Every structure is written in C-alpha cells, then in structure tokens.
Amino acid sequence: MLRYIAKRFLIMLVTILIIVTLTFILMHAIPGSPFNQERGTSEAVQANLEAHYHLDEPMYIQYLLYLKSIVTFDFGPSIKQPTSTVNDLLGRGFPISLELGLVSVIVAIISGILLGIIAALRHNKIIDYAAMAIAVLGISIPNFILATQLIQSFAVTWQILPAATWSSPKHMILPVIALATGPMAIIARLTRSSMLEVLTQDYIKMARAKGLSPYKIVFKHALKNALMPVVTILGTLLAGILTGTFVLEKIFAIPGMGKYFVESINNRDYPVIMGTTVFYSAFLIVMLFLVDIAYGILDPRIKLHKKEAE
Amino acid sequence: MSLAEKQKEPQSNGIPDEWFRPLDRSEQDAEKVSRPSLSYWGDAWQRLVKNKLAMAGLIFLILLALLAIFGPIFSPYSVREINPPNQNMAPSAEHWFGTDELGRDVFTRTWYGARISLFVGLMAALIDFFIGVVYGGISGYKGGRADNIMMRIIEILYGLPYLLVVILLLVVMGPSLATIIVALSVTGWVGMARIVRGQVLQLKNHEFVLASQSFGAKSWRIIRKNLLPNTMGPIIVQMTLTVPTAIFAEAFLSFLGLGIQAPYASWGVMANDALSTILSGDWWRLFFPALFISLTMFAFNVLGDGLQDALDPKLRE
Numbered sequence: 001m002l003r004y005i006a007k008r009f010l011i012m013l014v015t016i017l018i019i020v021t022l023t024f025i026l027m028h029a030i031p032g033s034p035f036n037q038e039r040g041t042s043e044a045v046q047a048n049l050e051a052h053y054h055l056d057e058p059m060y061i062q063y064l065l066y067l068k069s070i071v072t073f074d075f076g077p078s079i080k081q082p083t084s085t086v087n088d089l090l091g092r093g094f095p096i097s098l099e100l101g102l103v104s105v106i107v108a109i110i111s112g113i114l115l116g117i118i119a120a121l122r123h124n125k126i127i128d129y130a131a132m133a134i135a136v137l138g139i140s141i142p143n144f145i146l147a148t149q150l151i152q153s154f155a156v157t158w159q160i161l162p163a164a165t166w167s168s169p170k171h172m173i174l175p176v177i178a179l180a181t182g183p184m185a186i187i188a189r190l191t192r193s194s195m196l197e198v199l200t201q202d203y204i205k206m207a208r209a210k211g212l213s214p215y216k217i218v219f220k221h222a223l224k225n226a227l228m229p230v231v232t233i234l235g236t237l238l239a240g241i242l243t244g245t246f247v248l249e250k251i252f253a254i255p256g257m258g259k260y261f262v263e264s265i266n267n268r269d270y271p272v273i274m275g276t277t278v279f280y281s282a283f284l285i286v287m288l289f290l291v292d293i294a295y296g297i298l299d300p301r302i303k304l305h306k307k308e309a310e
Numbered sequence: 311m312s313l314a315e316k317q318k319e320p321q322s323n324g325i326p327d328e329w330f331r332p333l334d335r336s337e338q339d340a341e342k343v344s345r346p347s348l349s350y351w352g353d354a355w356q357r358l359v360k361n362k363l364a365m366a367g368l369i370f371l372i373l374l375a376l377l378a379i380f381g382p383i384f385s386p387y388s389v390r391e392i393n394p395p396n397q398n399m400a401p402s403a404e405h406w407f408g409t410d411e412l413g414r415d416v417f418t419r420t421w422y423g424a425r426i427s428l429f430v431g432l433m434a435a436l437i438d439f440f441i442g443v444v445y446g447g448i449s450g451y452k453g454g455r456a457d458n459i460m461m462r463i464i465e466i467l468y469g470l471p472y473l474l475v476v477i478l479l480l481v482v483m484g485p486s487l488a489t490i491i492v493a494l495s496v497t498g499w500v501g502m503a504r505i506v507r508g509q510v511l512q513l514k515n516h517e518f519v520l521a522s523q524s525f526g527a528k529s530w531r532i533i534r535k536n537l538l539p540n541t542m543g544p545i546i547v548q549m550t551l552t553v554p555t556a557i558f559a560e561a562f563l564s565f566l567g568l569g570i571q572a573p574y575a576s577w578g579v580m581a582n583d584a585l586s587t588i589l590s591g592d593w594w595r596l597f598f599p600a601l602f603i604s605l606t607m608f609a610f611n612v613l614g615d616g617l618q619d620a621l622d623p624k625l626r627e
Contacts, residue, residue, distance in 0.1 A: 011462070015469040022475070026482040135617075140608035142558050144565050144599040145581065152588055152596070163588075243473040247565055251585065265481060266567050273481055277474050284471045 011224050012289040020279040023274045024066050028059070030270075042258060043284040048077040075275030080267050086275035094255035094279075096166060097245050104176050104241055108183035110126065112257075113230070115184070116191025117218060121194060138185025144247040147178035151251070158199055164253040174253045179244050183237045187230055206247070233286040242280060353483035354543070357620040364616020367609035374424055374606060380384040381421030391579070401594050405470035410583065420598050423577040426570055427557045427606060429489060435549040442502025442546065447533040449503065450510030461507075467500050476559060480568045487570055490563060494556050505548050507539035543621035550614035554607040561603050577603045 057065070068111035069076065075086035119131035154174060162171050198204065199222055207217045249258035256275065264272035348356070358364055392412045401408040407416035436472075449460040479493040513519065514537065522532050538545075563569045564578025575600040584595035 012469070015466045018466060019470060019475075023478060030482050062493055135602075136611055140554070140611050141604045142561060142607070144562065147605055148581065148585065148596055149600060152593065156588060220483060228361065229313055239471050239473075242470070243562075247562065250566075263567055265477065268481070270481075273478070277478050280429055281471050283467050284474075288469055 001295065003166055005293055006288055008292050015285050016282050018072055019285070020278055021063075022068065023277055024063055027270055027274055028124065045077065045079055045082045050080070052076040052271075065066075066235070070278060072137050073280065076271045077263075078269055078272050079263075080264070080269045080272075086272050089272060090257060090279060093255065093260050095250065097255060097256035097258055099176060100166075100172070100179065100248070101238075101241050102244055102253065103172060104179040104244075105183070106237065107176055108180040108241070111180070111229075112184040112187025113191050113227070115188035117195060117223070119160060119192040120195035120199065121190065121214075121218070128192075132192070135185040135188045135192075138181045139189075141181070143178050143182055143244045144251060146181055147175065147248055147251045150174045150178055159309060160166050164251075165253070166254040166256070171252075178251075179241055179248055182244070183241060186233065186240045189292070191226060194229045195222060196225045196241075198222045213268070228295075230292065230297055231298060235284075235291040238287050239284050242284060258284065317554040327528070352545075353615075354620040358616055361616040361619065363612045364620075367611075367613040367616070370605065371611045371613065374537035374609075375428060377421050378424035382418055383422070385415065385418040390607065400592075407598045408578075408592070410595055415592060416580075417600055419575040420577075420602060421582060422575045423580055423599060424602065426487065426574070426576040426605075427603070428558060430494070430560040431553035431557045431610070433485070433491045433497055433581070434494045434559075435552040437491070438499040438502045438552050439545065439549055441495070441499035441557060442548075443506050445499065445508055446503035446506025446508075447537065450507035451514055451529060451533050451537065453511075455512075457507075464500055464503060467497055468504075470497055471560065472497050476563065477566070477568060479530065480563060485563075485568045485571060490560055494559055498552065498556070502545070502548050502552070505544050506538075506541060507607075510537050510543055513537050513540055535594055547614055547618045547621060550610060550617055554614075557603070557607060557610070 052069070073087070075090070077085050078089065081089075100269045105109050113133070115131050117130045119135075122128045131146075151174065154161040161174055163174075165171055204217060204222055207221050210220075245256060246258035247263055248254070249256045253259070257280075260272060261276045263269070266278065311416060320389060337621075345376045358368075392414065393409070397409060397411050399405055405415050405417060407420055409415055410419070445460065445464075449457045449464075475497050476490075477495040483489040483493070510533070519532060519536055522536050527535070560569060561575060561578030561581065563584045564576050567582065569578050570576040580598060581603070582598035584599070587595045
C-alpha cells in the first residue's frame with residue numbers, strides 16, 4: 001500500500017510540474033510577450049511585473065525563479081488591477097467558489113446516489129425509466145444552458161428566486177442546481193448499474209434469506225460495494241464542477257474565483273490566468289490523488305492485485 | 311411370440327402400413343440455412359434498431375446533419391449580414407426562430423451553429439481515434455518496458471484538468487475553429503488510447519495472433535489487421551461519446567469568449583450573445599441555441615449508450 005501511495009504521489013508531483021512548466025512555456029510563447037508595455041500597462045504595473053518575473057534574467061533562471069515563486073505560493077501581481085496581486089484575488093474569490101463547489105458536490109452525490117438506488121430497486125419499471133431519462137437529460141444539458149433556463153423560469157417568469165449574486169442561502173439554490181445536475185446524473189447512472197450488479201450477488205440473497213429488511217439490505221450490504229465505481233469518478237466530477245464554477249459565476253454574477261478567471265481571460269490578464277490555472281490544476285491533481293488513495297484503502301482487492309502483479 | 315411374428319403384427323393395432331414409409335431425404339431441409347448468417351455488425355445493427363431511443367437519436371442527428379449542410383443554402387438570409395431595422399424580432403413567418411440584436415436571422419444562424427458543432431465534434435473524435443489507436447495499439451501490443459513508459463505518460467496526461475489546459479492553449483494560440491480542435495485533441499486522445507490498449511492487451515495472446523506471427527507478419531500489420539478490427543466496438547462507442555464532450559467544450563469555450571469569433575455563429579456564441587437578453591424577455595435568442603446544444607448532446611449520448619449495448623458481445627443472445 002505504501003508503495004502504491006508513493007508511486008501515485010510521485011506521479012502527482014510530475015503532473016503538477018508539467019502543468020507549471022506548460023504555463024511558463026505557453027506564456028513565453030505568446031508573440032510579443034504578455035508582459036510588454038504595448039499592452040497598455042502602467043509604469044507601476046510594469047515595474048511590478050519586471051520585479052516578479054525577472055524579465056532581464058536568462059530564460060532558465062526565469063524558469064527556476066518561477067518555480068520558486070509557485071512553491072512559495074506567490075503568483076505575482078495582476079496587470080489589470082495594479083493594487084491587487086493574484087494571491088489577493090484568490091484569497092477573495094476562492095472561498096466563495098469553494099462554497100459553491102462544495103455544496104454542489106454534496107448535493108450531487110446525495111441526490112445522485114438516491115436516484116440511482118431508487119432506479120435499481122424499481123428496475124425496468126416506470127420509476128426506473130423516469131430516473132434514467134432525468135439522468136440522460138442531466139448529462140446532455142450543459143450546465144451554463146441549464147443555468148440560463150433556470151434564471152429565465154424561476155427568476156424572470158415566476159420571480160420566486162433571485163437571479164444573481166451570492167448573499168443568502170436562497171441565492172445559492174439556482175447556481176447549485178445548475179452545477180449539481182450534470183454530476184448527479186452521472187452518479188445516478190453509475191450507482192444504478194453497479195447496484196443492479198450487486199443486487200444479484202449471493203450475499204444479497206443470503207441477507208434476504210436471513211430476513212433482513214429491504215432497507216437494511218440496501219444501505220448496509222449492497223450500497224457499500226455498489227459505491228466503489230462512484231468513488232473512481234469523483235476526481236473527474238470534481239474537475240467538471242470546478243470548471244463549471246467559471247461559467248456559473250459569470251452567469252450568476254457570483255464574486256468567486258471563476259469570475260476573476262473569466263475576466264482575466266477576456267482582459268488577457270496573463271498573470272491571473274497563469275496563477276489561477278496553476279492553482280486550480282494543482283488543487284484538482286491533489287484531489288485526484290486523494291481519491292485514488294481513498295479507493296485503494298476502500299477496495300481491498302486493489303492491494304491484492306498489486307501484490308500479484310509484482 | 312417370436313420376433314418374426316411381431317414384425318407381421320403392426321396392422322393389428324389399426325395403424326396403416328404406409329404411415330411407416332421412410333422419409334424421402336431429398337425433400338428434407340433440416341440442414342438448410344433459412345436466413346443469411348448474421349455477422350457481428352448485422353447483429354449489432356439489429357439490436358440497435360430495436361432500441362427506440364437510440365434510433366430516435368440517430369434519426370435526429372441525420373436530420374441535423376442535413377439541415378446543417380443544406381439549411382443555410384436554402385435560407386434567404388445570410389449569417390453575417392446585419393439588418394438593423396429587423397433587430398430582436400420574435401419568431402414569425404419570415405424569421406422562424408426570430409432575429410438577434412443585429413437583425414440576423416436566428417434560424418439561419420442556428421444551422422451554421424450546427425455545422426460548427428458537428429464539425430468540431432467529428433474532428434475531435436477522428437483525431438482522438440487516430441492518435442489513440444496508434445498509441446494504445448503500440449503500447450498494448452509491445453508491452454513490457456515500452457508499455458510501462460507509455461502508460462506513465464498517459465497517467466500524467468490524464469491527471470491534467472482537460473478544460474483548464476484547453477483554456478490555457480486557446481489563450482496563447484488565439485481563438486479560432488482550428489485552434490479549438492487542436493486544443494481539444496491535445497489531451498482528448500488519452501481515453502481512447504487507454505481503451506485500445508486494454509483491448510489489445512486482452513486479444514494479443516489469442517491463437518489467431520499467434521498464427522499471424524508464425525506467418526511472419528510485422529507488428530503493425532498484426533495490430534492493423536488482426537487486433538483493431540476486433541476492438542472496433544468499444545472504439546466506436548468511445549468515439550460516439552467523445553463527440554458530445556467536444557461539442558460541450560466548444561460551446562463552453564465560446565460562452566467564455568474563447569471560441570469562434572464573430573461574425574460566425576456557433577451555438578455557444580449565440581447563447582453567450584443572448585445572455586443579456588434574458589431579462590428583456592426575448593426568449594427565442596437563448597432558447598434555440600440552448601435547445602439544439604442539448605438535443606444534439608442528448609442524441610449522441612443515447613446513441614452511444616445504444617451502441618454500447620448493441621456492440622457488447624456479452625449481451626448477445
């Protein structure tokens with residue numbers, strides 16, 4: 001197990017290094033350099049940038065210094081907002097994005113698993129078909145499209161819920177629905193298919209023969225094994241939810257990191273783009289690593305396979 | 311009673327002798343094959359046809375493709391031509407889907423959007439196919455050291471957040487149709503490569519591969535002629551499911567302002583332009599691109615699901 005963790009950890013570090021290097025190379029590949037005065041930056045900003053990126057040094061020194069600044073969590077100044085650094089923006093925006101993302105993840109997991117279980121238990125009945133229809137629709141409707149339609153109906157036509165901003169739990173409802181529906185649908189489909197497989201196993205028949213209540217069979221015996229495939233895709237789901245926050249924060253005018261990120265893309269505010277990309281990528285890669293480890297711990301068969309293989 | 315007597319007996323139980331006439335073998339057709347033998351693809355097709363949802367998806371996609379090709383030709387309006395007096399008109403007999411803020415016909419623009427979405431989706435799937443098949447085929451067939459290194463590379467690429475890398479690439483390369491496809495392909499082939507490798511790994515120890523090897527076939531020939539045809543099922547499913555991912559990515563990027571640039575229309579661009587009109591009640595601006603993005607992704611998803619069931623040999627009855 002320790003070997004497995006160590007190997008995964010190493011891969012994680014390499015992946016982060018690659019994304020850091022990639023941002024560095026790409027930003028220097030932009031014709032005319034993003035840090036040039038032609039971009040209409042003020043003297044003060046230019047001074048900040050030069051100080052941060054050591055533009056007068058040779059390339060490899062720049063690269064090493066860039067690595068150092070990333071390791072020490074210093075993403076440099078913003079071009080468009082001379083008074084703030086990328087760190088300031090992250091500090092302001094990330095907690096809000098995290099809140100939106102976390103609530104959505106929780107909603108998606110709980111509702112997805114429940115929907116999957118119900119569909120599996122009512123296999124090939126109306127409820128199953130309805131649940132799976134919802135699931136395929138949920139996968140097919142892009143989150144930003146869903147968001148606009150939600151605003152149109154709930155905020156404009158019926159005026160029950162606020163259309164934008166992030167100030168009360170009521171404001172969270174629409175963005176969370178828009179963000180959680182896709183992942184919920186994926187989880188529901190996975191839970192259903194693995195649940196169907198698990199429910200035919202002998203130990204479930206055994207539990208039924210023992211006279212356990214259906215509730216106990218599902219939640220105590222079947223679910224534990226049925227959820228293994230769901231754990232494997234949590235990493236990818238997190239990535240989807242995270243990138244989803246970019247557009248949703250734009251649509252709902254939520255002052256999170258995604259909003260700054262989209263603004264920085266439109267303004268070509270390169271340090272912010274670089275910083276956010278590196279920060280989010282590292283965040284995701286670490287999450288992926290944790291999910292992998294969790295899977296290894298949860299599923300004893302993985303350890304066995306590894307030993308056999310070696 | 312002796313045996314000879316018994317043989318003379320049958321008439322006694324009332325069954326006429328001619329009933330025991332031996333069957334004329336020439337008329338018998340027990341051995342005849344009444345239907346043409348069913349190939350793997352024929353069987354898969356038959357099961358796909360039975361899946362109504364998947365067929366609906368397929369028919370929708372064919373119609374969409376036809377409209378994407380011919381729709382703009384037959385429309386009296388141009389995609390780019392600005393017509394200020396007609397701005398923001400609701401759907402009517404002249405403009406079936408209404409017009410946008412520059413007076414352009416939304417109906418025409420929607421089929422232009424279909425062109426772009428389908429093109430991006432199909433190109434991304436094709437590029438993924440070529441890179442993924444070559445990479446996965448070599449990795450799975452060679453095995454050992456080469457496989458090990460190639461899989462490490464895949465593992466690292468797989469860890470990279472897809473859309474973030476695409477955004478980064480687009481910021482640098484500048485937004486255009488070509489760069490979107492390139493950016494989507496840079497990390498998109500990894501899934502295909504994994505599937506092909508897994509299949510090749512399973513198949514390469516079969517006797518028919520050994521037979522090929524003993525005839526002296528080269529590795530690449532074995533991969534191409536023996537292994538790939540047997541993995542086409544999962545490959546096709548993967549390609550079908552890549553298309554909606556790519557369509558989503560294009561719409562997402564256009565929505566962020568990194569996609570196709572004006573005056574060309576893609577569904578993502580149209581939705582983005584229409585965002586500001588939500589509050590003014592011009593519902594058609596957003597509704598049509600939204601509807602077609604969702605329907606197209608839905609059609610590809612149900613078709614992919616149907617193909618998965620139809621092509622899975624385990625489900626063959």
